[in-house]
Amino acid sequence: MSFVANDYKPEQPPPRKESGALGWARANLFNSWFNTALTLLALYFLIETVPPLIRWLFIDAVWGLVGPDVCREADGACWSFIRLKYRQILFGTYPFDQQWRPLIAMILIVSVALLSCIRRFWQPWMVGVWIATLFIYITLLGGGVFGLRPVRTELWGGLPLTLMLAFVGIAVAFPISVLLALGRRSDMPIIKAICVGYIELIRGVPLITLLFMASFMLPLFMPSGVSIDAVLRAQVAIIVFVSSYLAEVIRGGLQALPKGQYEAAHTLGLSYWQMQRKIILPQALTISIPPIVNTYLGLFKDTSLVAIISLTDLLLATRQSFADPEWRRFFVEAYIFVALIYWVFCYYMSKYSQYLERVLNTGHKR
Amino acid sequence: MTQTKWLAAAAAVALIGFSGSYAQAQTLNQVQDRDALRCGVNVGLAGFSIADDQGNWTGLDVDYCRALAAAVLGDADKVEYVPLSAQARFTALQSGEVDVLSRNTTWTTTRDAGLGIHFVGVTFYDGQGFMVPADLGVESAHDLSGAEVCVQTGTTTELNLADFFRANDMDLQPVVFEGFEESLNAFFGGRCQVYTTDMSGLAAIRSVDAENPEDYVILPETISKEPLGPSVRRGDDQWFAIAKWVNYALIETEELGITSENVDELRENSDNPGVQRVLGVTGDLADLLGLENDWAYDIVSQVGNYGEIFERNVGVDTPLGLERGVNALWTDGGLMYSMPIR
DSSP, X not given: OOOSOOSOOOOXXXXXXXXXXXXXXXXXXXXXXXXXXXXXXHHHHHHHHHHHHHIIIIISOBOXXXXXXXXXXXXXXXXXXXXXXXXXXXXXXXXXXXXXXXXHHHHHHHHHHHHTTSGGGOSTHHHHHHHHHHHHHHHHHHOOSTXXXXXXXXXXXXXXXXXXXHHHHHHHHHHXXXXXXXXXXXXXXXXXXXXXXXXXXXXXXXXXXXXXXXXXXXXXXXXXTOOOOHHHHHHHHHHHHHHHHHHHHHHHHHHHSOHHHHHHHHHTTOOHHXXXXXXXXXXXXXXXXXXXXXXXXXXXXXXXXXXGGTOEEHHHHHHHHTOSTTTGGGHHHHHHHHHHHHHHHHHHHHHHHHHHHHHHOOSOXX | OHHHHHHHHHHHHHHXXXXXXXXXXXXHHHHHHHTSEEEEEESSBTTTBEEOTTSOEESHXXXXXXXXXXXXXXXXXXXXXEEEOTTTHHHHHHTTSOSEEOSSOBOOHHHXXXXXXXXXXXXXXXXXXXXXXXXXXXXXXXXXXXXXXXXXXXXXXXXXXXXXXXXXXXXXXXXXXXXXXXXXXXXXXXXXXXXXXXXXXXXXXXXXXXXXXXXXXXXXXXXXXXXXXXEEETTOHHXXXXXXXXXXXXXXXHHTTOOTTTHHHHHHHOOOHHHHHHTTSSSOHHHHHTSOTTHHXXXXXXXXXXXXXXXXXXXXXXXXXXXXXXXXXXXXXXXXXXXXXX
């Protein structure tokens, strides 16, 4: 006589109520009266909003190339407006028959940007590639050589301008901000004072003020006849602004490093720059990736502020596209279109930063 | 004490800067050297300055720029348009970014006397009005007490509205919007019973944005004066004179019946001494202005006279659909009056 079981009981499937979609819903959506109420409320809002939105966006929308009269009759979105005006939105006031030039320039700069995301291409010669790319970019837009018709920078507009302001801003502001951050933590009083002064002065001023100063106040102080290009002035203002923000972000990364890292580097007999380049900055910059990307996303969208100084960036070009009274009621469609463009770029940057964090995370997971 | 010194130094630097820009008395030479006129226009305002999807600018303000370029450079197409926001427009003119500001700007004392600019004349007499749904049954702006009025914030429109209601002892309930599109949507969506902006804008909104224009009426009262005109920097009297007389030439040619159609024929054959003087057949008016003899001929042949410009951009056959009204010639009971070109 034995009371010890010799074999296992056959496995039973979990109760129907606890498993599968139903179980998940019970556990997560209906586990208390409060959550049940929230779930029902959310469902109600989804049912109220999603189908009409889809109907407006796709089913009732006007897709053909038709005039404003047809769109006014329709219940849905008027994508015909985008099809008619997309070149004005994308290229702004750039001369119509020359718009292949900014198109090529954009394809070029976006491809180079994508290539530089691949780790295999993180080589010193990439700096040369970038300088060459920017040179070609500006030559393509500006013309005046190789038989290209000259185009004044005031006419540059739309996405090519936004991309240029953002990419050049990102590329140039980064080294400046690293130097500023190091300078702020430096032991040398004059350098420290200059860096602190610069950062605090620029950070204390809205970007719009800097742009305004650069565009309209600066010429007042220049001798007559001397003028600096408007786009260049805006570009410099953006670089100056972003580098001060970025410097503080990087300083945060520097401060997060334990003091032992510095002491270890000193013990090894490394010089200041060797220490920064090989020990400190690689770690500090890796830590600061999320806030750096944050700043870059902000910069990308802040470029739309150049509209205030009469540069036709993507957003202003969009506003111009529906200034036409026949079409102005379709401004929502235009905004959706540019929102999509902004989103694609920002989402990619954000995704790439997550990838970078994973790749560069060498055992410091916190 | 030190602070005062710093302030004085800063003021001195600023003064040097300003005097530097005032010293540019040679706008005409600069424009001719550049072979292009830099003209500040609106970013996009139907009928006044608007770029189409191919980047061509049209509009009443734009045509003034074209006329000025025709007079100075002999070619109306030699204009570089600089779209300016409302905030940036005066600084852009003062700093020399643009040679002339032609951007639906109301001529007021503050602006004329306080901003370092000169208004050269009036190209369009506008005024603020009200639009209401027809089924509201209102026939006069004086019946609007207590009504909710949709208005854009930060404009003189908002101030005029408050002035009008206070002056007539009426109860105002403004519904204020930042953007133009939002304010329109609110009005047509029934958020407010009254919409107010400039008369020229109301006419366009009624004909273009309303589902059914007959459902809306524009009330007869004009509650403010909005004389819109181009302006130039102070300190260059020659350029001021040119800009002023280009405006007069547009009106004078209409008065004399010179149009872009008949200008060639009139230059050859007209016996009218007024026509001959304007078109440079006789006299040396152009020398006094520092221009070529055919300045007014270039204007009319390439841009047209004021009447043609008006009809082309804001007239009854355009989306704005405006009658000449106060913008008719003085001989037709309007306010458009040119000083004699002689």
